[in-house]
Amino acid sequence: MAAYFPIILLSTLLAIEAQPTCTINNNTDVMCIPKDNHYVLEKGLVSHRNQTTRITLRRCRITDIDFESFDGLPSLTYIDLSVNNINTLRLGVLDEAEQVTHLNLSYNMLTEFPLGLFDKNVNLDVLDLQGNLINYLELGILDPLTKLRHLDLSNNALKGKNMSAYLFDQCTNIKYIDFSNNDMNGSPDNLLHAFQTLKSLNLNRCGLSEVPQFAIMSNLKTIKHLVLSSNGISRIDNPNTFVNLDNLEILNLAFNFMESIHENVFKSIRNLKTVMLMNNGLKQLPETLFQNMKKLVNINLSHNLIEYVPVNAFRGSGAKYLNLSDNRFSFLTYNFLLELRNSGTRIVKFNFNQNPWQCSCLIQILNEVKSMEVEYNYVKFNGKDKVCVAKDEFACKRQPNDNLYFNEVYYNHH
Template sequence: MRGNLMLEMNSKAWIILLAAIAVKADPTCTHQGTDIVCTNEISDYILKRGLVSEHSSITGITLRNCRITHIELESFHKLPALEYLDLSVNKISRLELGVLDGFKKTIVLNISHNRLTEFPLGVFDQKPNLEILDLKGNRLENLELGVFDPLHKLRHLDLSSNKIKGRSQNPYIFDQSTQIKFMDFSRNDMSGTPENMLAAFEVIDFLNLDRCSLSEVPKFATRSNLRTMKHLLLSTNEITKLDNPAVFSYLENLEKLNLVANYITEVHQDVFKPLKKAQEILLSHNKMVNIPETLFQNMRYLTNIDLSNNFLENVPVNAFRGTKLKVLNLSNNRFTYLQDNFNLELRNSGVKLSHLFFQNNPWQCACLNDILVEIKKYEIHYNGDKYDGRRPVCVTNEFACKRQPSFNEFYSDLYDNVI
């Protein structure tokens, strides 16, 4: 009995000892050329001096997913050549002032997917060469005025998926950030953001405002100093109309405009006219019932238009004249017919489609047949798998296509009840 008790006690002691060893286990680090890559799947870890410090020739350190909870001062001591530091996917909730000092050559700093709520003023003071700063997926709420001021070379800043409220930010937070080309605010609440918050930007190329609780196109994203911008994402917001023809008046160099998944019902006929270099305009998953007769007319660089998943019943050929349209998506709308000789009329105006998508509409069968004949004649790519004869794709077998708006409601109702 006593022997069994001793054996049980010894077993428990070993378990406790093994647990203690596991708790204290350091990440495993390997050298890969001039890089250090560390892994840790055992336990939470406090980063200390000695694990990756004191390496004069190391240019890159990866501590991704190492279960780091805290970084002690001098953890990155004597790393004069360090250019790349990845601290992503850890549990860091705070960066102490001075913890990032001592390695001034760093170009890329990734602290994404941690638990940071703020930065102390001065934390980036020793990062004069930093160009890429990734802070997405943290819990940042307030950006301290001056925190980005030392980063005169910063060109890529990702603040997506935080808890930032634009209306609460100091309008001068980016006052020294003149060289930013890539800016990502997505999945934050940027409604009410001060109009001049991005006033210092001089070379912006990409601005992401996806899922930012915007009820209108924000003025801070369409200022005159942002005329270098080429890609603007306004998707998955609450924008209901584009009724101001001057809203994009300063964005003459914009190439891609994404307005997917809003609530847009009203579009002014001239709203896109200032976008002289636009190549792609995405308007899918909105609430549009019709589009103006000349909406995209004479936009000579425009090659891709997505109007899918709206409530459109008619799309005028005139809307695309003077473009270089190659891809047009009309799927998942309320079309029962297209204009007679739709593709021929486009070709006569100089538009030669390479792709036309039109599935999941309440087509009259005769009207759909007209489209398919043209599609095959001009060798235009379409969703052929939707028209393989295995599923219904139109609502009536009448001989002639009835191209009168008065019939639309009847065929749409029939489609809803049958397909």
């Protein structure tokens, strides 16, 4: 028994420390496949390879990184350490990765970073930190990353109210930043004041009750894509809300609680091409909401509570794709699409299913989309599902009281 016990202990230790198996492709890309046990990344597994440009250690059950693990890699530009079990990075473990431009640390268990961790990584272009447990970013931690253009902080535990307004002061070249699935409520108004070339800002699921000031500052004229979906925004009453976002092309306000919106709120966004307002609580559309917005191509208003659709709201716009499905209107203006075409708006795809249609009104719009060769969701009108309500008098009634009646009948029997 005395001789047997040390052998068992040694084999156990070897199993815990079993290295991932690494393969080299094209003499430059190192990809490692994990063993069955957790592993501390050590010097020697991927280090000291002059020609290596990419190292992929994804899903390798790595729990920690030793010093000099990336030593002797003068050509290295890409490191993927995603989907591991790393909960801390000690100061100095990334010092040898001076030429790296892409660092993926996503989906680990990181909570924060020691100040100075990125001091030698001045060439970083892409830093992916999504899916960790990061709850705090110390002022100065990002200062060395003056070349950084892409920063993903999504799916962490950050709180905007704890962020310094000067956190990104040296990161003036960031073009893409993702805060989604963090609590950005209470963030400093000037949080992004240093950005000069930002193109995309993602604030999906950030606990916002209104459009945050830090997302619409005057230095953000370069933004093309703004995501504000899945928050608690209930109204946008200030017509100047987006006045600084001259170059915005895609605005996502879906899955909020929007009940009202100012009729001129989009007018200042001259380059807007797509607006997503689906899954809100809109009951009425302002009469001129999208009128004469020549570059606006795609409008999604599905899954709201809209009871009346003013044709004027779309006149003279560039709308080609219009989605009004799953609302509460039972009729549209007579010759709705023709009225729009006469104003210069040529709809090519139109979704209007799952509304409490009057059967006579539905027939009119179906005839119109067919005669004008407009694509629509014909599968929803296959004759098998209930799609409209008929009264004894088969005529399209276009009065508010009639709309209320057809809503009640449709939803009580649907």
